[in-house]
Amino acid sequence: MNFIAWTIIACEVGFWVVILLGLITRYILKRERLGLFFLALTPVIDLILLVITATDLYNGATATMAHAIAAIYLGTSIAFGKSMIHWADEKFLYYVQKQGTKPVRKTGMEYAKQSMKGTLQHLLAYIIGGGLLLVLIYLIDDSSRSEALSGTLKVWSIVLGIDFVISISYYIWPRAAKR
Template identity: 55%
Template sequence: MNLIAWMIIACEIAFWIVIILGLATRYMFKKQKLSFFILALTPVVDFFLLIVTSVDLYRGATATYAHAIAAVYIGISIAFGKSMIQWADERFQYYVMKSGEKPRRRYGKEYAKHYFKSWIQHLVAYAIGAALLAAMMHIVPNGKTNVLQNVVEFWTVIVGIDFLLSLSNFVWPKKEKESGYTNS
């Protein structure tokens, strides 16, 4: 595994460590301002990964899937970061601190709207990631960027499929599962 792949793994771990530290600081130590500061460090992790990836390519490395995944990761982290922190915050409050409301599941039209909102976030992540991939293709000498182009094309298809899934939730809404056992 190359350096960039290891950096992606390290940055993902660092992202969740920062979130957990921020939430622990907020709820266990009651330090709101410090918690906000710690949680605000999550984009720093992304920025670090962007710099390492860019420097590696600028120094002449052939673009790999790891470089492409770094751009995808950064796009997703920026677009979904706030909602991921909110998701973790709700669960931390309920499951760790034993306070707050139990995270609830969504069904029907509410689920469809929520999924569509997440598709819009996916589209934003795609725009950011594709822009970073385009920038990388510009940095790397010709002939060494086929992998990056392949990832943009594949991700374009994925965004399209996700859009169709998003629309399908309005046509065939997700229903709440019945509890209990049934005799079949």
């Protein structure tokens, strides 16, 4: 694996570490402001990945799948970051702190709406990450060096389309409650 791939892994681990630190500090240590500080570090991790990826490409590296995944990671982190923190917060409160209500598995139209919300977040991630891919392709200005980026954008477009079809299908065939 190359340096960018390891950086992506380190950023993902760092993302969940600062969320966990934020939740532990906030709820177990009862230091809410410090907990919010840790949670606010998640965009800093994104910025670090962006700078490292851009610097690597600026220095003449041929774009690889790892560079493309970095753009996807950034778009996804920005689009889903707040909801991922909310999800972790809700689970931590219930399962670790034994507070709040048990998270309920959604069904029917409620699940269809939740699925479509996730798909719209995916669209936002695509706009951000795809925009980054297009900017990188434009700045590299050499199709042989940016082939991995354009190929990834094509595949991601198909995946986004499939995501929309699946979300729409939940309105036609709602998810049934478990018996």
